[in-house]
Amino acid sequence: MSPHDRTPWDQYFMNIARVVSSRATCDRKHVGAVIVRDKTILSTGYNGSIRGMPHCSESGHMMEDGHCVATIHAEMNAVIQAARNGVRIEGASIYITASPCWGCFKALANAGIQRICFGEFYREERSFRVAERLNIQMVHIPLAPGDTVSVPPAEGPRHG
Secondary structure (H helix, E strand, O other): OOHHHOOOHHHHHHHHHHHHHOOOOOOOOOOEEEEEEOOEEEEEEEOEEOOOOOOHHHHOOOEEOOEEOOEEOHHHHHHHHHHHOOOOOOOOEEEEEEOOOHHHHHHHHHHOOOEEEEEEOOOOOHHHHHHHHHOOEEEEOOOOOOOOOOOOHHHOOOOO
16 A cells, blocks of 8 residues: 555544444434544544433433433543543544534533534534634535444434
């Protein structure tokens, strides 16, 4: 393999975020996140229940306004994992299989994330407008053809 055939960094980290999403425990949507600085992975996260609580896949969903609120989003779990391990994430990039919801965007901005790379658009447009005002880059890295992060396919895409 020549150096010209190597996977570009952005795609490499997005591919890892897709693998991380395979650990998600809410079957409404599998999302993975990877926080990176200087081409080094600092933290990962996927959407899942509070530690010690049953997973949605085991006990069902806690639905409010059409959303499952039992889970912690992948981005927040990546930030929490970094905090639990004393890892500084200010100035880092995050790779997420879906663009962040408004709550996650606000937390990422306050955590000092400077670049948000996402695989698919997910609901929230105001994050893009605010990101521009805050000089936070929002970068779309399209999912590879045939690559999916939403499950289960039998029920069609649903959003948690």
